[in-house]
Amino acid sequence: MEQIIYSIQHVTKEFPGVKVLSDVSIDVRKGEILAVVGENGADKSTLMNILSGGYAPTSGKIIYEGQELTSLTPQHAQKLGIAMIHQELSLSNALSVAENIFEGRLPKNRLGFVDKAELMQRSKLLLQEVGLPNLDPRTLVRDINVSQQQMVEIAKALSLEAKFLILDEPTSSLTVNEAEYLHQIMRTLKEKGITMLYISHKLDETMAISDRIVVLRDGQLITTMETAATQIDDMVSSMVGREYSAGYTRAQYKQDYSTAKPILEVKNLNVGKKVKNISFTLYEGELLGITGLVGAGRSEALQAIFGADKRQSGDIYIEGQLCQIHHPSDAIAHGLALVPEGRKLQSLFLRFSVKENITIVSMRQVLSRLKLINRKKEYTLADTYSQRLRVKTPTLDQKIVNLSGGNQQKAVIARWLANHPKILFLDEPTQGIDIGAKNEIYEIIDEMLHNGASVIMVSSEMQENISLCDRILVMYDGEIAGELYHKDATEQNIVTLMAGQKLDLSAHTST
Ligand SMILES: Nc1ncnc2c1ncn2[C@@H]1O[C@H](COP(=O)(O)OP(=O)(O)OP(=O)(O)O)[C@@H](O)[C@H]1O
Ligand SMILES: [Mg+2]
Structure with a gap:
């Protein structure tokens, strides 16, 4: 019998007005790489946040190493050896790479001051481990690119020496080679007995790196599969709940x-x-x-x-x-219109609603003759585009920060399409x-091209x-x-x- 390191039992999660997870049970085996797949808004990140102390479940139990965790906080999770690399990069731009890696845990000397030599040395080692031997740990995070930032997040997680590591879409901004490098790091961690939960929309990666795969759809657990006995097509059908034909032309x-x-x-x-x-x-x-x-x-x-x-x-x-x-x-x-990469850094107005995020560059279209915003037009415009892109949100007034990562990205694309760029x-x-x-x-995109x-x-x-x-x-x-x-x-x-x-x-x- 495999040893179970983390047992998720009948977990349900509700946010005000939105039911998210319903009755999800998963036993994570010690030392495995378990992939979690599902469409945008399938509630993958929410589940991971529950396991790492970000959210409390509405009902159900989470049992880690035989002990039920109630009112888990991120700090407590860290003490238990549970670390999570979040989907949205969470580094501080104004701090150096080294300060980010050891945020809240800076090495101190006997007088209580930050031990800079120690900080540099340990950071250098970690950067080497994630394939950035030439990056000066004193560089400010704002001066490195998105994929380097992703690797720094990983270095930070490694510095915690976690036993249970959650990686939420770590490769979405990495190239094929960088992703392969990360997989090598993961294999090394696996050899050391570390358990990993891995989320990715790149399904071939998922097949290559995982031992088992769980599929979530609309907050429900659809199936758990042994990777070796799974075909990509089966995985995709259970993700989308319908027949799916790959390969767009x-x-x-x-x-x-x-x-x-x-x-x-x-x-x-x-x-x-x-x-x-x-x-x-x-x-x-x-x-x-x-x-x-x-x-x-x-x-x-x-x-x-x-x-x-x-x-x-x-x-x-x-x-x-x-x-x-x-x-x-x-x-x-x-x-002209530009949908930039790295949505959070460059393009979202996080405190604004989904509606405002979609209509913000198309304001001219929704002004009345008196140059006031015509609320009805504004709503219709946002509604049309959020439906076309199937943005999953309870209402258009939801703050965009509460949407899943993929749905935020869809909203940014909707914003620029709504402006009918040439x-x-x-x-x-x-x-x-x-x-x-x-x-x-x-x-x-095809339709836009067709229209000139x-x-x-x-x-x-x-x-x-x-x-x-x-x-x-x-x-x-x-x-x-x-x-x-x-x-x-x-x-x-x-x-x-x-x-x-x-x-x-x-x-x-x-x-
Ligand atoms: N704080 C919150 N308040 C309200 N709703 C929320 C909150 N956090 C998440 N949700 C809702 O939970 C649902 C699931 O989001 P989640 O981020 O878990 O999806 P995901 O599977 O990780 O998707 P993606 O692949 O796009 O990252 C979304 O529909 C989102 O609107
Ligand atoms: Mg997510």
């Missing part, structure tokens, strides 16, 4: 560029050391992908064109006209989005690039290393260019 891809109308032209764009003199054209109704390794300068390019970041040089032409875009408001006035920039649009909702987002909008998408997901884009620019070290039309966009070709190698497309005929 658009009805049509742009092939004839001879009559294509340039909508956006970027000439000689330079952004710091990140983007080096790139020029490209986006055509009307086209979905142009920009890919490359993280750090290749993709997001920086988008941000700079949008006026959110400073560029050293670069002219932007929209429909043949040179435009002065130095601030996002200039970009918006020219019909040119839409999407930066990692499906990060943290479940497999069913991804297809819904793809369909909406043009889209630039930055995505690290290979399949997303291949199945959606008309054309892909591959960046390497700040430059455009190559261009692939849909018909040539194979994984092999993309990876070759991403690694900075030359590609010979002798069979290539498009111009």
Whole structure:
């Protein structure tokens, strides 16, 4: 018989007006990696928060190492060796990496002052362990990128020397290689006997790393499966509760560029050391992908064109006209929209309602003749888009901070679609989005293109690039290393260019 480390018995959770978990029972075996999967809003994070002392269950029991835990707090959980890496990064931007890792537990010397040498040394070791040997622990968190921040969160969890580790979507902002590195760390921890709960929307990862999988849907436990005896398709069907066909393809891809109308032209764009003199054209109704390794300068390019970041040089032409875009408001006035990556950092108004978060850039559409907000129009606009994206929320007046991570992301996308942009920039649009909702987002993008909008998408997901884009620019070290039309966009070709190698497309005929 396996030893049970954490037993969840008939757990139910209600928030004011919302029933979340209902009667969930799971026995977590000591030393296993148990994956928890389910659609956005299936209540995965809520359950994890209960296990780590963030929320109290409304009813039911949680029994850890044979002891029932009542009124568990995060501090108490930490003492018991339970650590959680949250879905939303929770580091303090103004503090250094080292101070974040040892937050509340800074090593002190005999006089009670922070022992800086000790802090540096221990931080360096932990950073090495998570694959960041060259990161100076004194760097401020605000100066490192999202994937580095994710790794610092992991270093922080390791510093706690937990016996029971909960990882809530740790890889959503990591590249394939970084995720693989994290999995190696997890395997090492497993060898040390540490039990892990692992949440991810990347189902192939889940299959690769877990021993067992539990599926949640609408707050209920649907099934528990041994990973070795499970097919991805079975897992997906129990997640979505209906037949699901994988692999999105658009009805049509742009092939004839001879009559294509340039909508956006970027000439000689330079952004710091990140983007080096790139020029490209986006055509009307086209979905142009920009890919490359993280750090290749993709997001920086988008941000700079949008006026959110400073560029050293670069002219932007929209429909043949040179435009002065130095601030996002200039970009918006020219019909541009940007859905940025890393939703919490950049784009949500956490204290505002779902409705306000959706309508905030489309205020002009909902003003009355007297320039007052027409509440009914505002509601209708928010309602239309939240339904199209199936944002799961009890009401539109719910504060957005209370939505699940994936549903927050959908609300940000809804915000920009509601503004009917002529040119839409999407930066990692499906990060943290479940497999069913991804297809819904793809369909909406497809429809926008069909209606004449043009889209630039930055995505690290290979399949997303291949199945959606008309054309892909591959960046390497700040430059455009190559261009692939849909018909040539194979994984092999993309990876070759991403690694900075030359590609010979002798069979290539498009111009
Ligand atoms: N503090 C809260 N107040 C009200 N409702 C809440 C609160 N926290 C969570 N919820 C609700 O609980 C539901 C489940 O959210 P949860 O974050 O657990 O989902 P999830 O499975 O982690 O989804 P995702 O994959 O998008 O992260 C959501 O519908 C959310 O609106
Ligand atoms: Mg979640």
